[in-house]
Amino acid sequence: MKTTLMLTGLFCLLWCTACSEKEEEKEEVTKYLVTAPLKKDTTITKEYVCQIRSIRHIELRAQQRGYIQGIFVDEGQMVKQGQLMFQIMPQLYEAEVQKAEAEAKFASIEYKNTKRLADSNIVAPNELAMVNAKWDKAKAELALAQVHLGFTKIKAPFSGIMDHFQVRSGSLVDEGDLLTTLSDNSKMWVYFNVPEAEYLDFKTKTQNSNMSKVNLVMANHETFGHPGIVETIEADFNNETGNIAFRATFPNPKGLLRHGETGNIQMVVPLKNAIIIPQKATFEVLEKKYVYVVGKDNVVRSREINIAAEMPDLYIVKDGLAADERILLEGIRKVHDNEKIHFDYQDPHKVLANLKVYTE
Known part of the structure; x- marks a missing residue:
């Protein structure tokens, strides 16, 4: 009886061991x-670092020498076309205009008197011509003096935003001295560089109007609310970088974008x-x-x-x-x-x- 139990136990042990080995083999299969x-x-979105520029950004410089008598705008102010911005002390140029007016008036009287004498054959026609030339010269000098006087008033050539002042009231400026800069931000030009291979892809796929539309991601990582359109590609590649500059135009109705900002251009490119x-x-x-x-x-x-x-x-x-x-x-x-x-x-x-x- 004991022998039978021992054999039975041994058989169970062997059977359990075999089962365990089979389970281990199954577990080893991964x-x-x-x-x-x-x-x-x-489609993929390609991103390019960009520079943001005003559609018009100019330097305003003095066209006459003199003291700044008045400044009628403020830094960062929106000005309108034709608005008076700076006044250079005009007394000297007003005196020059008065002098030129007097000389022109004298030349006019001299011409009229000489003409009456010429009509009566008292003076030769050449003398009348010389007096007439003298009067023309006086009128030209008057016009020039008036232009110089006009230069004492610096007006906005277009509507835009003022930058900081380079001069203050009472400053002595020479002809050509920088006064400030003026930016027209109604539209913005955004420049970005594109590698040669991507330029070729762009040129072959511009039949699709969506290819010319781009988005601008601003420095705060937010997307600008208006898409831009690629309108211009520069003529030459940069031989050092292998890139060519693209220019996209963005509307800027709220004036959020300013000259000199940076960001990233996003261009959606289809892939077949x-x-x-x-x-x-x-x-x-x-x-x-x-x-x-x-x-x-x-x-x-x-x-x-x-x-x-x-x-x-x-x-x-x-x-x-x-x-x-x-x-x-x-x-x-x-x-x-x-x-x-x-x-x-x-x-x-x-x-x-x-x-x-x-x-x-």
Whole structure:
């Protein structure tokens, strides 16, 4: 009886041990998640550092020498076209006008008297011509004196915003001295540099009107409320950088943008038949991007890929990967090159949907 019980117990022990070994073998089989690239039409947003400039930004300089007698505007003030801004002491130029008026009046009387004598053949016609030339000279000098007097009043050549003053009331200024600057901010010119390859893409796709529309991200990381339009491209490339300057025009109805600001231009670029993969399916070695490609023999092999563009959680592959190949999605740090794996395949549409990224 004891022998029977011992045999029965030994059999149970062996059976349990065998079951345990089978369970351990099952636990040792690790499955990885595999997917494929998604090939579809999409758009990407490219960003460029930009400089914001007023559509008109000029320096106001003195055109006459003299003392600043009056300043009729304030720094940062909005002025209208023709509004008086500075007055240079005019007495000297007023006296010059009065002198020129007197000389012109004298020349006029002299001409009239000589003409009467010429009509009576008392003086030669050449003398009349000389007196007439003298009167013309006097009138020209009067006009010039009036222009100089007009230069003592500096008026706004267009409506815009004043910058800070370079002079104060009572300052002595020479001809050409800087008084202030004036900016017309009704529209803004935004300049940004584009690499040669992207310039060529832009030129071949500008039939699509959306390609010429751009957005401006301001320094506070907020998007400006009005889109701009790319209107001008400079003639020459910069040989040192390989870039060419674009200029976009933005409306500025509320005057939020000011001359000298910086920001980033965002341009939406369409891509046809783009190869899209999740970023988490890649790894980096010496600043190069790689994926594990799963072959038909279920063996993973690392392969370098080139990235055409980056989106949130996604890469658009330029080359190195075909749309019909399978790539390792999870467990990248656990496998080795040329290792055979067990895996579950997940449709790329489902993978991208789980990333919560819009690729339309």
